[in-house]
Amino acid sequence: xxxLVVLGGYPLVFIVLAAFTESSLGRPFQEFVGTxxxxxxxADADVTASLVRGVVYAVLVAVASVALGVATAVxxxxxxxxxxxxxxxxxxxxxxxxxxxxxxxxxxxxxSGGLVDTVLGAVVPGGxxxxxxxxxxxxxxxxxxxxxxxxxxxxxxxxxxxLIGQDVEIAEAAALDGAHGFRLFRSITFPAIAATVGAAFxxxxxxxxxxxxxxxxxxxxxxxxxxTMPAYIIWQAALQQFDVGRAAAITLLLAxxxxxxxxxxxxxxxxxxxx
Amino acid sequence: MTTTRSPFAxxxxxxxxxxxxxxxxxxxxxxxxxxxxxxxxxxDFTGEELSVLLISSHEGAxxxxxxxxxxxxxxxxxxxxxxxxxxxxxxxLDQQSGANTIDVAAPWYTSLGDLAADGAIQDLTEWVxxxxxxxxxxxxxxxxxxxxxxxxxxxxLPFDGDTHVLFYNKEILARNGFDAPPTTWDEYxxxxxxxxxxxxxxxxxxxxxxxxxxxxxxxxxxxxxxxxYGGEFLDEDGKPTINTPExxxxxxxxxxxxxxALPTPAETDFGAGNSAWFAGKVGFIENWTDLGVRSQDPESxxxxxxxxxxxxxxxxxxxxxSRASLVAGFSWVIAxxxxxxxxxxxxxxxxxxxxxxxxxxTELPPTGIDPNRVSSLEDPTYxxxxxxxxxxxxxxxxxxxxxxxGENATEAAQVLTDExxxxxxxxxxxxxxxxxxxxxxxxxLLE
Numbered sequence: 001x002x003x004l005v006v007l008g009g010y011p012l013v014f015i016v017l018a019a020f021t022e023s024s025l026g027r028p029f030q031e032f033v034g035t036x037x038x039x040x041x042x043a044d045a046d047v048t049a050s051l052v053r054g055v056v057y058a059v060l061v062a063v064a065s066v067a068l069g070v071a072t073a074v075x076x077x078x079x080x081x082x083x084x085x086x087x088x089x090x091x092x093x094x095x096x097x098x099x100x101x102x103x104x105x106x107x108x109x110x111x112s113g114g115l116v117d118t119v120l121g122a123v124v125p126g127g128x129x130x131x132x133x134x135x136x137x138x139x140x141x142x143x144x145x146x147x148x149x150x151x152x153x154x155x156x157x158x159x160x161x162x163l164i165g166q167d168v169e170i171a172e173a174a175a176l177d178g179a180h181g182f183r184l185f186r187s188i189t190f191p192a193i194a195a196t197v198g199a200a201f202x203x204x205x206x207x208x209x210x211x212x213x214x215x216x217x218x219x220x221x222x223x224x225x226x227x228t229m230p231a232y233i234i235w236q237a238a239l240q241q242f243d244v245g246r247a248a249a250i251t252l253l254l255a256x257x258x259x260x261x262x263x264x265x266x267x268x269x270x271x272x273x274x275x
Numbered sequence: 276m277t278t279t280r281s282p283f284a285x286x287x288x289x290x291x292x293x294x295x296x297x298x299x300x301x302x303x304x305x306x307x308x309x310x311x312x313x314x315x316x317x318x319d320f321t322g323e324e325l326s327v328l329l330i331s332s333h334e335g336a337x338x339x340x341x342x343x344x345x346x347x348x349x350x351x352x353x354x355x356x357x358x359x360x361x362x363x364x365x366x367x368l369d370q371q372s373g374a375n376t377i378d379v380a381a382p383w384y385t386s387l388g389d390l391a392a393d394g395a396i397q398d399l400t401e402w403v404x405x406x407x408x409x410x411x412x413x414x415x416x417x418x419x420x421x422x423x424x425x426x427x428x429x430x431x432l433p434f435d436g437d438t439h440v441l442f443y444n445k446e447i448l449a450r451n452g453f454d455a456p457p458t459t460w461d462e463y464x465x466x467x468x469x470x471x472x473x474x475x476x477x478x479x480x481x482x483x484x485x486x487x488x489x490x491x492x493x494x495x496x497x498x499x500x501x502x503x504y505g506g507e508f509l510d511e512d513g514k515p516t517i518n519t520p521e522x523x524x525x526x527x528x529x530x531x532x533x534x535x536a537l538p539t540p541a542e543t544d545f546g547a548g549n550s551a552w553f554a555g556k557v558g559f560i561e562n563w564t565d566l567g568v569r570s571q572d573p574e575s576x577x578x579x580x581x582x583x584x585x586x587x588x589x590x591x592x593x594x595x596x597s598r599a600s601l602v603a604g605f606s607w608v609i610a611x612x613x614x615x616x617x618x619x620x621x622x623x624x625x626x627x628x629x630x631x632x633x634x635x636x637t638e639l640p641p642t643g644i645d646p647n648r649v650s651s652l653e654d655p656t657y658x659x660x661x662x663x664x665x666x667x668x669x670x671x672x673x674x675x676x677x678x679x680x681g682e683n684a685t686e687a688a689q690v691l692t693d694e695x696x697x698x699x700x701x702x703x704x705x706x707x708x709x710x711x712x713x714x715x716x717x718x719x720l721l722e
Contacts, residue, residue: 026393224700
């Protein structure tokens with residue numbers, strides 16, 4: 001109970017109080033301002049755009065991660081030669097510190113000799129320098145790609161564990177009845193792991209909503225505002241602008257958005273689990 | 276640039292002079308005494324420790340300060356190094372949380388107002404006014420006020436002058452038919468465009484333009500042009516004036532060079548820009564004057580030794596007088612809740628002295644420190660070793676463009692930077708639209 005209060009209750013109370021008071025970094029809770037901060041924040045196009053951008057990003061990244069993760073886990077499960085070494089190597093992106101992941105992908109996207117620029121230069125000699133992180137759309141996709149690369153192994157791990165834990169006899173019986181290939185996967189294997197996939201999607205969704213380090217390292221939220229995610233704008237408000245009240249208000253709005261987006265996923269996961 | 280390194284003997288002599296002068300300053304200070312806390316009434320700081328918060332660019336300077344201050348007082352400096360964009364929040368959180376691990380810090384001068392409003396730093400007015408040893412009149416006037424004053428009170432003492440000038444690679448300019456650096460932003464664009472068109476296939480570009488979305492980076496590039504076009508952040512009454520024709524022209528100049536700069540401005544931070552400069556891959560770079568010291572130091576990785584020159588920032592529009600731009604710059608402040616005020620004052624007085632500033636200007640490895648005092652700017656060793664840099668730095672004597680420093684100035688700088696980033700990314704409409712939005716937000720924040 002004490003742990004719940006310390007870990008959950010105190011931060012929540014702090015954020016709520018900060019959101020409804022004039023609060024700076026050094027002097028929180030100066031004066032009650034009611035909903036004024038929320039009104040200011042909601043009128044700020046950059047903030048609302050970052051919340052929408054965060055939803056698009058989270059859904060995109062979660063779908064891509066789960067699709068890739070399930071495919072990889074099934075491939076590993078079916079491959080008799082996939083041993084512990086390969087499985088460990090696949091986990092490397094996940095156990096690499098996020099800052100290192102950011103630096104790695106920054107090198108990959110570097111317009112002066114980075115991997116992408118070099119490969120494109122070899123394919124199209126004499127072409128202009130190719131800069132992923134300078135184009136608003138490509139930068140958004142670039143951050144998403146790095147994020148998918150970093151966290152897909154988690155999905156692989158979860159789904160692989162579900163795959164090896166399923167009842168083999170059911171699949172064997174289905175095979176004897178003539179089911180094989182994609183039909184066997186669709187009718188027998190996937191339903192057996194669907195609840196795990198749903199849970200993995202939920203976890204991935206929440207992780208994607210929280211993305212900060214990759215944005216910080218790769219783009220600083222740019223070009224323009226194209227990669228300014230909610231966590232980044234909260235950090236800017238609190239630690240760059242000393243405006244803790246504004247940061248707290250955006251945090252609460254983000255919590256509402258995350259709840260609205262994840263509730264259907266939670267319900268679906270629960271249903272899959274009961275099925 | 277024909278500057279060459281002098282032997283180390285002058286440096287040794289200078290160190291001795293610094294030590295002597297600092298000792299005299301300490302004695303004078305001890306006599307002045309007034310505001311020193313009761314914690315060290317005898318002035319003996321031997322073995323005492325002081326936590327000093329600095330940005331990573333000042334790590335080299337911190338090592339020199341630590342060594343020399345310990346020689347002078349016996350006190351031990353414990354530098355705490357953080358990224359340049361985290362020093363203000365680190366100090367504010369340290370004080371607000373009650374941790375109080377920091378005694379002295381050197382934040383960006385723009386954050387002085389916010390730190391003061393947050394109660395994170397001490398009001399130094401009484402101490403500074405009562406201490407002749409500080410010699411306020413020797414600080415470069417255009418630096419003194421923004422680096423120290425908030426609403427008529429003194430909250431800091433200048434540490435790192437940090438004005439931008441324009442460095443150019445002589446060989447690249449010569450290869451492209453230019454025998455002199457640009458004096459206007461239009462000429463700068465023309466030369467940059469020519470170099471990039473001629474040599475980008477070989478990885479050489481006209482200019483490195485700091486455009487990463489940070490006030491100290493993209494904001495600095497804009498401030499340089501704003502100064503050149505004769506614009507201001509605030510008018511004489513302290514009210515925002517950021518959407519004037521001069522400011523719009525400055526923002527447009529940044530947009531115009533975007534396509535010809537080292538790919539790409541949006542990704543160019545200090546590391547990327549400086550690396551390209553030291554590798555001889557860019558014709559121009561706007562930078563702090565201390566870049567010249569590092570450019571002449573092969574041990575710092577410079578491949579442009581004796582290949583570079585430096586000139587004042589270009590001008591633009593109707594303005595023909597080059598003006599310095601105090602784009603960055605850092606001030607010594609004393610943490611509000613330190614229990615070592617006397618030692619902190621002793622350190623700040625010493626570290627902001629002319630002798631220390633002069634020594635840091637030419638110290639090797641380079642410390643990244645620029646002049647903040649008239650006397651250190653005119654230091655003979657500095658003039659002997661880096662005459663062109665010294666001349667460029669003299670621009671600060673004739674007035675310089677400084678960022679706002681009052682409460683909310685940090686947020687104002689971020690607002691401007693975010694809008695400029697949108698403009699460069701093609702998201703913000705025209706330069707006029709962009710700065711109209713900034714003006715509206717600044718009127719809320721700064722008035």
